[in-house]
Each structure stands twice: as structure tokens, then as C-alpha cells.
Amino acid sequence: MESQRVPVELDPKLALELLGRAGFGRVAFLSDGVPTIRPLNHVVLDGRIIIYTRHTSALGRAIRHQADSRVTYQADEIEPRTRLGWSVLVTGTATDISRDPHAEQLALQVQSWMKHPLDMVIAIEPQAVTGLRLTTGS
Amino acid sequence: MESQRVPVELDPKLALELLGRAGFGRVAFLSDGVPTIRPLNHVVLDGRIIIYTRHTSALGRAIRHQADSRVTYQADEIEPRTRLGWSVLVTGTATDISRDPHAEQLALQVQSWMKHPLDMVIAIEPQAVTGLRLTTGS
Numbered sequence: 397m398e399s400q401r402v403p404v405e406l407d408p409k410l411a412l413e414l415l416g417r418a419g420f421g422r423v424a425f426l427s428d429g430v431p432t433i434r435p436l437n438h439v440v441l442d443g444r445i446i447i448y449t450r451h452t453s454a455l456g457r458a459i460r461h462q463a464d465s466r467v468t469y470q471a472d473e474i475e476p477r478t479r480l481g482w483s484v485l486v487t488g489t490a491t492d493i494s495r496d497p498h499a500e501q502l503a504l505q506v507q508s509w510m511k512h513p514l515d516m517v518i519a520i521e522p523q524a525v526t527g528l529r530l531t532t533g534s
Numbered sequence: 535m536e537s538q539r540v541p542v543e544l545d546p547k548l549a550l551e552l553l554g555r556a557g558f559g560r561v562a563f564l565s566d567g568v569p570t571i572r573p574l575n576h577v578v579l580d581g582r583i584i585i586y587t588r589h590t591s592a593l594g595r596a597i598r599h600q601a602d603s604r605v606t607y608q609a610d611e612i613e614p615r616t617r618l619g620w621s622v623l624v625t626g627t628a629t630d631i632s633r634d635p636h637a638e639q640l641a642l643q644v645q646s647w648m649k650h651p652l653d654m655v656i657a658i659e660p661q662a663v664t665g666l667r668l669t670t671g672s
Contacts, residue, residue: 400649422608424562424569431562431569433608435621470560470571479647483573509617511538511671533649 401479402533411484411527414473416440419507421471423447423520425490426462427454438469439505445469445486445520448506451494456516464489469520474530484527488520539617540671549622549665552611554578556622557645559609561585561658563628564600565592576607577643583607583624583658586644589632594654602627607658612668622665626658 406414415421415438422435434455438447449455459465467490474481493499499517508514544552553559553576560573572593576585587594597603605628612619631637637655646652 401647402649420612420614422560422571424571424606426564426569430604430625431564431606432625433560433562433571433606433623435608435610435612466568468562468569468571470573472573474558474573474647476558485571487568487570509539509612509668511540530647 399479399532401530403528404531406482406484406527406529408525408527411525412440412443412486412522414482414527415445415471415484415486418471418473420509421469423455424468424470425455425458425465427458437506437508439507441502441505443522445488445522446502446506447518447520448503448508448514449516449518450514451516459490459492459518464491467520480530480532482527482529484525486520486522487524488522490518490520493517493519537617537670539668541666542669544620544622544665544667546663546665549663550578550581550624550660552620552665553583553609553622553624556609556611558647559607561593562606562608563593563596563603565596575644575646577645579640579643581660583626583660584640584644585656585658586641586646586652587654587656588652589654597628597630597656602629605658618668618670620665620667622663624658624660625662626660628656628658631655631657
């Protein structure tokens, strides 16, 4: 008999800290009117989530198409065997900051796992941060 | 020096098979006009993704509000140290099937990790399945 888990709400500050340590998450955005997900790498700097993509990607096109796009960023670390871990959700607005003076410097801190050239730096300004830790409930 | 990975496209049939074996993923949907993500458990049965939630959840409300909602379902298994693994994306339409004769039977097959009562069975009918395997490229 496998055990079920009790979710316990995390403090938003701790949630953002866990997200920052993860380095890998998923962004949900609107692509031609359809809610879409892309997995990617990120870094949390000065309270913003910085991601690095290509102008020609579905995400890049969506953000170029609409300034200050509403997006959700999600990361989790849940061990499938023990079913213990955490999940963090951030809703916010995404902006193309590729032309900002510090864009290149920020992009360098995103440790992309992918071996393809990236050229678009996006900053997500959080509006709401929520997090859950899965516990045994005891 | 950490290694970067080369994504190799997966056959859609294999991609859906990997998704089925995972049992845990994330759904992206529109919640009050904002693209949102929720992590949850699933099972793949007869080519459909079956998920089990509550009528009162953000996902439940979104699907009740709009029949045949366009959604994206995503799962991945990427080992952070080796950066090897796979990611699968399914876009499709989500329907509340809670009143179908077989709904309860389908719901029982979704192994929810969460210890709270669920009452809404949703089927996602895939329209497009894409998958990537992260390889060393050699």
C-alpha cells in the first residue's frame, strides 16, 4: 500500500529560494491563444526569474508579440518513490530584457542545459508566489 | 566544466508511452485569462490522459467554465546531475467526464499522491504529442 501525501503551504520567501536552487522549471504562456508549457533553465536574481531562450522559439514569439505577457513559472522536486518534495508556482509578467545593458551578464548566469545558441533574455517579475511541501502528515 | 545536452526528437508513440509510465506531470490551462500550471498525477488509457481533481480547484473551475478547453500536458524525467532524460508535451482538449459510466473506474487508476478527496475526472484528448530526449550528442 503506497502512502499519500499531505501538502503544507510554504512561505513565499522560502518558495522563491527553493525555486532559485532548482535551476530548472517550466513556463506556461499563451501561444496563439493556447496555454502552452516549455521546460527550461532559470536563475533567480534580485527577486526576478531570468530565463534565456531564442527569439524564434514559441515562447520568444509570444513575449515579443505581447509586452508584459502574463505567465506562470513552475518548478518542483518530488522524489517519485518517497513522494516527498516541494512544488513552487510563480505568476507574473514576462518582459524581453535582451536590450538592457546587463542582459548579457544576466544571461550568462542561466546555466542552460541545451547545446544550442540562445539570444533572448526574459525577466519574469513575480506577482504571486505559492509553494507546497509534500509531507507524511505526521 | 558541465556538459550541455543535445535534444533529439522522440517518436510521438514512444513519447506517449514515456508519459504513461511517469504517472506525474503538469497541466497548463487558462484560469481567468491567465496561463496557469498545476502539477498532478495522471494515467494514459486508450490514448487519452486521465487526470483526477476537484470541481472546486482552479483547474476544475476552468474546465467546467469552458467545455473542450485547450490545454497542454507536460511531463519530464531529467536527472539534474547527468542532465540526461526526456520531456514530453501533449496539446489537446480537456473534458469533464465525471458523469461518464466508467468515470469512477478510470479515476481509480490515477494514483494520486495527495491525501485529499477528489471528485472530478478529466480526459485530455491529444491533438499533438511531441517529445525530446536529452542526449550527449555523441
